[in-house]
Amino acid sequence: MKSSSPPNVTVPTGGPPEGGDGLDRGVLAVAAVVVLGAVMSILDVTVVNVALKHLSADFNAPLSTIQWVATGYTLALATVIPITGWACDRFGTKRLYMLSIGLFVIGSALAGAAWSAESLIVFRVLQGLGGGMIMPAGMTILTQAAGPQRVGQVMSVVGIPMLLGPITGPILGGWLVDDISWRWIFYINVPIGAIALLLAWKILERDTPQPTQRLDFLGLLLLSPGLAALIYGLATGAERGAFDSAEVLGFTLGGAALVIGFLVRALTAKAPLIDIRLFKRRSVAAASGTMVLFGCAFFGAMLLMPLYYQTVRGESAFASGLLLAPQGIGAMITMPIGGKLTDRVGPGRVVLGGLLLVIVGMFGFTQVTADSSYWMLGTALVVMGMGMGMTMMPTMSAAFQSLSHDEVPRASTALNIIQQVAGSIGTAAVAVILTNELTDRLPGGAGEGGGLGAATQDIPPEVQAQVAPPIAEAFGSTYWWALALLMLAFLPALLLPRKRAEVPAEQPMVMH
Numbered sequence: 404m405k406s407s408s409p410p411n412v413t414v415p416t417g418g419p420p421e422g423g424d425g426l427d428r429g430v431l432a433v434a435a436v437v438v439l440g441a442v443m444s445i446l447d448v449t450v451v452n453v454a455l456k457h458l459s460a461d462f463n464a465p466l467s468t469i470q471w472v473a474t475g476y477t478l479a480l481a482t483v484i485p486i487t488g489w490a491c492d493r494f495g496t497k498r499l500y501m502l503s504i505g506l507f508v509i510g511s512a513l514a515g516a517a518w519s520a521e522s523l524i525v526f527r528v529l530q531g532l533g534g535g536m537i538m539p540a541g542m543t544i545l546t547q548a549a550g551p552q553r554v555g556q557v558m559s560v561v562g563i564p565m566l567l568g569p570i571t572g573p574i575l576g577g578w579l580v581d582d583i584s585w586r587w588i589f590y591i592n593v594p595i596g597a598i599a600l601l602l603a604w605k606i607l608e609r610d611t612p613q614p615t616q617r618l619d620f621l622g623l624l625l626l627s628p629g630l631a632a633l634i635y636g637l638a639t640g641a642e643r644g645a646f647d648s649a650e651v652l653g654f655t656l657g658g659a660a661l662v663i664g665f666l667v668r669a670l671t672a673k674a675p676l677i678d679i680r681l682f683k684r685r686s687v688a689a690a691s692g693t694m695v696l697f698g699c700a701f702f703g704a705m706l707l708m709p710l711y712y713q714t715v716r717g718e719s720a721f722a723s724g725l726l727l728a729p730q731g732i733g734a735m736i737t738m739p740i741g742g743k744l745t746d747r748v749g750p751g752r753v754v755l756g757g758l759l760l761v762i763v764g765m766f767g768f769t770q771v772t773a774d775s776s777y778w779m780l781g782t783a784l785v786v787m788g789m790g791m792g793m794t795m796m797p798t799m800s801a802a803f804q805s806l807s808h809d810e811v812p813r814a815s816t817a818l819n820i821i822q823q824v825a826g827s828i829g830t831a832a833v834a835v836i837l838t839n840e841l842t843d844r845l846p847g848g849a850g851e852g853g854g855l856g857a858a859t860q861d862i863p864p865e866v867q868a869q870v871a872p873p874i875a876e877a878f879g880s881t882y883w884w885a886l887a888l889l890m891l892a893f894l895p896a897l898l899l900p901r902k903r904a905e906v907p908a909e910q911p912m913v914m915h
Contacts, residue, residue: 430545432606437541440504443592444534447476447511449572451527452709453720454585461585464520465476474634475524477823479531481634482627483579484820485676487539489618497607500540501600506533508596515589527710531591539819544607546815552753570730573709578719622668622676629661630824637828640835677817681806685898687814691821692895693754697761697794698825703833704765707878707885708784710837715773715875729781733788741793742800750801751901753793759897760790762889769882773871801899829888836884840877845870 451473459469490499510530517523579587636655640646646655669675682688712723737757744753767783799818806814 404767410575416811433545436599436602436606437545439595439602442502442777443504443507443595444537445598446575447530447534447592448473449705450478450576450579450588453573453576453724454580454588456480457580457585458520458523462520462523463505468811469520471524472520472527472571474535475618476527476531478631479528480535481630481820483532483535484539484823485623485626485630486618487536487819488815488817489676490536491540491543493618495609496540496544497603497609498545499536499563499667502605503533503536503540504596504599504603507537508593508600509533511589511592511596515586515593535823539815542815542819549819558859573720573724573727575724577719577724581721595828617674619668619672619674619676622665622672625661625665625668626676629658629665630820631658632823633658633662637832645658646835677820678814679817681817684806686900687802687806689819689898690798693892693899694795694818694821695825696888696892696895697758697798698822699829699832700765700885700892701761701791701795701829702826703829703888704787705836705884706830706833707768707881711768711771711875711878715771715878726777726781727784729784730788730791733785733790734792735788737789737792738796741797743798744793745797749899749901750797750804751896751899753797754896754899755893757790757793757797758889758892761787761794762790764788764790765882765886765889769879769886771875771879773875773884775875798896798899804900816903829870829885833881833885837877837881840880841874844873844877 453598455469455472458464458472462469487499494502507530510526510528510533514523514526514530517526576588579585579591632654636646636651636658637654640648640651640655646652665676666679669677669679682691708727709720709723712718712726713720718726739759741753764783764785764787767779767786771780802814802818
């Protein structure tokens with residue numbers, strides 16, 4: 404559908420127009436549209452986890468098969484993200500954003516109507532193809548609308564669904580599965596997506612596509628299959644509890660080889676799919692290193708928390724989701740503060756403080772037992788949430804600080820890939836560690852199917868009292884690995900810029 408293009412709007416990047424350092428009404432309206440779309444895609448990563456046992460029973464499929472309802476979505480996210488930067492230039496960010504939401508909504512409707520485990524997995528992949536482009540396209544729209552000097556506040560707005568998704572997802576999913584139907588964890592996206600499409604059409608400025616470069620097909624053929632194979636190998640290894648099988652090694656090493664081939668291609672091509680040269684800048688490289696280590700630890704820990712409450716304490720999925728809520732409260736407290744501090748004093752100091760808080764909170768979970776105080780665990784979650792609110796988005800802000808207007812889309816794509824891959828690697832690694840810890844403490848307890856089978860089985864009440872203490876020890880030992888990764892994240896974080904962005908006032912940013 405064609406419409407007349409509005410006049411070009413020039414926004415000085417040296418600061419906000421006549422409004423001090425705050426976000427004006429127009430930017431907040433754009434932020435609302437972006438957050439609404441991001442909420443759908445991020446919630447869908449976590450909301451499905453609480454329904455896996457119900458899906459297994461309804462479709463009479465083993466848990467090892469049903470797990471791909473979640474993993475297939477992750478694979479689709481990783482494979483589609485690399486083309487987002489090129490697609491933003493080729494089709495325009497508004498068109499791409501609306502196309503992504505539309506594809507996600509179609510996939511959601513089909514997933515809700517699925518008639519078998521195989522059909523559900525296919526429709527989840529379709530969902531992921533749309534969902535993978537929603538976040539990077541939305542971040543590009545919002546970052547360009549606000550300008551470099553307000554990028555910290557912008558990232559704190561975008562970070563709301565990113566940090567609260569893992570908290571509200573299990574609560575919402577548990578309620579829908581228990582009281583309505585598992586199909587509504589997908590159907591609920593349809594009305595939300597329709598509203599997001601309407602608001603995007605009315606609020607977002609239509610930008611003129613600027614296809615300055617051809618799509619790097621060779622790079623795409625190397626990176627997307629490479630990421631998919633790598634994540635598949637890691638996820639399968641985690642599911643089986645071992646990485647020594649020919650299939651797992653083949654996919655993992657083959658995927659790693661393709662990704663390395665892409666890196667070589669990106670450094671030599673004139674117009675690579677992702678501009679790896681951006682990582683020569685200290686701020687981008689330091690932010691990427693921090694994000695990898697933090698992402699591995701954070702997403703791995705998010706896998707452990709609900710499992711601890713369900714397997715050790717015998718809580719339901721819905722109750723486990725509620726018990727994770729303190730983390731969201733902590734994030735809500737510090738996220739706006741972290742965004743403003745990033746713009747005023749630079750992201751380096753903010754991230755270091757945030758990492759320290761996350762480490763203090765994570766230490767509490769290394770001490771878990773079968774009867775740890777819920778008040779103690781809740782306090783640890785609040786502290787972790789406060790730290791996350793001052794870590795994730797300020798880290799991404801640090802990378803964007805030194806980039807020009809035209810470099811933002813491709814940098815956003817690269818950072819989203821890093822975050823997605825780090826989360827997948829962290830989840831797989833933590834799953835293997837937990838499985839090994841459980842096997843050491845419960846000989847033969849890994850159960851049929853390997854992976855997290857022992858941790859996801861329903862344990863009868865009379866047996867739970869006997870096995871809960873050693874299972875709790877396994878969780879505590881696994882948390883030490885996540886804590887170690889967080890401590891390593893201090894090294895690249897020390898290299899993050901500790902001054903606010905300085906952009907020449909005469910340098911204009913043109914929005915079409």
